[in-house]
Amino acid sequence: MKLNLKIWRQKDATSKGQMVEYPLKGIEEDMSFLEMLDVLNEQLINKGEEPIEFDHDCREGICGTCSMQINGQPHGPDRLITVCQLHMRSFNDGDTIVIEPFRAKAFPVIKDLIVDRSAFDRIQQAGGFVSVNTSGNTLDANAIPIGKDIADTAFNSATCIGCGACVAACKNASAMLFTSAKVSQFALLPQGQVEATERVQNMVRQMDIEGFGNCTNTGACEVECPKGISLENIARMNKEYYKASLKG
């Protein structure tokens, strides 16, 4: 395959970036998108140029570090995948592919295609946990009976990998799908009830502090989420938040 790549290059967090064109030949359609970038980087290194920085870890679709907007969509045109699972067969020979970092005020670009998603970590730290007694008398979680439907729903929420595609897709750069998934996975289970009131308030407060936008229910986040996290989570978080606000 022959491709024309337009890639965002930015030296560091404070420099101004720009789109740079890279013609690329010899790409096989069975390569993953990241392997295609590996090929390009190898060529750049051989030419003595600075390789394109991009985040990747597991290359199995679960680390969620890739943070790339490909042809105007987070993680590219296919559904329910991250960039490492996107294959070049999803493109045509001769295509121009635009590759940019996720854009949001709360996700500043560190270099090239790498963004700082630590805002998500801080939201999680604000309440995305349960306090467990680890003094030696810890109860086995399985000792508490939980209905399968609820367990499944909580587990679905917990599959959020915090990749940030929801923020990248949302025209408002809202982080409500992420935050709501993290609230939901605890709100649904008995272990999460003790801290339910503070959790949702603290996490929403942190979400606002980080500078994410407001949800306008366009549903773009749900469509682009590689793990299929549903908008039901946002409704659940809203309900939890109102309940908590009224309790004080």
Added chain:
Amino acid sequence: MLITRFYSIFVPLNTQLMSALIKSSLARKVVMALSGLFLVFFLGQHFVINVTSVIAPDTFNSWSHFMGYNPLVQYVLQPILILGVIVHFVMGFMLELQNRAARGGVKYASYKGSANASWISRNMLISGAVVLAFLGLHFYDFWFPEMTYKYFGDNPENATRYLEETVHKFEPIWRTVLYIISFVLLALHLLHGFASSFQTMGVNNKYSSAIKTFTKVYAIAIPLGFILIAIYHHLNPITH
């Protein structure tokens, strides 16, 4: 004692809610949703009265007269309605500014919004702005003349004037066309906004698909009804 107790509960709660309103994104969304639902409810009531202008002109005159001279409607409900419009608009505009700021300084070189969300849901500001501009025209057409008639000058109460005044407004084709365009945009606004307000209020359960169907039917039927009424009056002018 009772008053002290009332204040000890109500004032902190109220202060807390007000402070949450200013600070919390979710509280701002609730304000958008509730004011929107209130305006949707008002629209239905307005529509019911307008229907009578076609099927029962006398009823239209008497209901319009009641709405125009009933103190509860005039001095309580009317200010609440105007406040509802202002709150919905101001909050919508504020949220839009915050949302644009949240996207950050650098825009996507390529952004395919249509790949994952409908045009309607992404352009509520456009449809909302058209509806707001329409409200300006609507106030100019009906509200200002009505206020002038009632509160300035020495005009007598006349319970039979409303139908003729209304029909007369739809004689020019340009106004009828502007009303039609505005109602199409209103339908688009409601198609996303009405169902969306339930999601914001935390309703996403087994009733959601029924709610979505109802809101879609409402969003299309009510503006379409207004359009048909405007066309009917344009085609059937009152001549003496």
